[in-house]
Amino acid sequence: MSASQETTAHSFNRILNHTKSTSKPRATGEPDDGTRKLRRLILVDGIPSSVDSTLRPRIWKILLRVNDLSADRFLCYVARGPCEVREKIRNDTFRTLATDKGFKERVREDMLVRLLDAFVWRNHDRQESSQLGFTYVQGMNVLAAPFLYTMPSEVEAFYCFAKFIEECCPLYVQPTLEGVHRGLKLLDRCLKIVDPELYVHLRSKNLSAEIYAFPSVLTLCACTPPLDQVLQLWDFLLAFGVHLNVLCVIAQLLLMREDVMASPSPMRLLRTFPPLEALPVIGIAVTLVRDLPTELYDELVRHPYELLE
Template sequence: MSTSVAHSFNKLLSQPKAISKSRATGEIEDGATKLRRMILVEGIPSADPTLRPRIWKILLRVNELPTDTYLHYVSRGPCQVREKIRNDTFRTLATDKGFKERVREDMLVRLLDAFVWRSHGFTYVQGMNVLAAPFLYTMPSEVEAFFCFSKFIEESCPLYVQPTLEGVHRGLKLLDRCLQFVDPELFGYLRSKNLSAEIYAFPSVLTLCACTPPLDQVLQLWDFLLAFGVHLNVLCVIAQLLLMRDEVMASASPMRLLRTFPPLEALPVIGIAVTLVRDLPTELYEELVKHPFEVQ
């Protein structure tokens, strides 16, 4: 990625600080819109490792990082569901050496304990460990990871972490409906094998594709999801299906292929997802937008 692109991002990122003093909401929104457009067109350049954490905090509107608040939650020790947390944390992105080198299990446990103590109507549920992982990997500090993760869960996808996983199951049903619309032949073939999204796409929807390596591609995909909405993950899963469509259609047992998706390739997946947005009926797309956070 060129130095000029990194410079453009840095120039844009320097604006919110000055803008926030004047409280010019319209200008803040304009800056965020430009940032989203740059993410879609250029991607976040890897040359400057400080860009992604700064951009994620802007997209999530995380402006305050009260360390004392986080330390207060941590000082309370193990939360009431610590055993459930520990049953999951040791296997979080277990095959990713880079993740394991940067993020220790105790950091993940501590963040999830603190999130439960924070409450706001949430407890720990399946998949939350994987959703926390990219924040701990990306952010310069555990405190920043905690507040970004908390804001993300509470505002972007609260229904995905209900005890019933309501948002996840709605997302899976919407995946079937969207696939039926965009590729009725592939949908029909999978259904002829008794394969619904609930069966083959549960991990990908539950974790917003963070379960599919490699991690650097997951982070690129999350740049897109944080910029434009986690609802688009459903279309990103469909995009992965379309990329392996020929193999799936030629397989007598497609579940063998779908049990483990091929390594993630963020750019083609994002490109297909953006195209699918244009193809979907307005009413179906509106349902898709609302499903992670709006109770039916």
């Protein structure tokens, strides 16, 4: 444990002690001063969770503006038993982050099933009042995994996951995966601007983002181990927006650019991305923002949640 990490942990705690989570809707949800300070610290220093394991869950709840933690309501959903798509859920949950021993030790399959069942029941009740409907779709099990791993309780994981899905990336979990496919098209457009040579090389091999980047966009990079790096990347995405995941995938491409450019069959390399390194990926993603035209970046920001007219 370094002195600088202790200092950073102290800075986070000082901000957290003065910051109350708000639940302002997106349209008026400009971040308050405390949230802006949290974002700055996350970007500059990262969350020193090895020094204080309570920091990440507390920060995630503030970034997601999660106030309502009704255990009774969660237990009511659970008490209803299997939802209508339980079989579909069980087909995916057993293989969630299956190679990560630490995850398997902390998060049992029944916890994942319970959370996803409850989420489907929650939205079964809310369908008439919500513009978008939600049920269980492919990839949702992997998106739930970091919340169950990070949060101290299933109740907190459930409400953070629900807020995240319903507000941050609702189009990613529609039956058509509309947001995911829009993200993949945007990835191609962004790559063409930031690295035209790499873009042309991949297209010459008939490789579009739909072919090589689908898992990374679908799961917001949670499919690429190790998990501790995924959590660092998610600190950044929750602070600044899940739309930046598209640029984080491009950053991973740029880190393996030399090998991809030299390969006659790049898909062999792209089938399984190298182990995730959050800090360099975040650093590159932040610099890429400056290279994008304003109109394209604005489209990128809105693609996870705004319906096309």
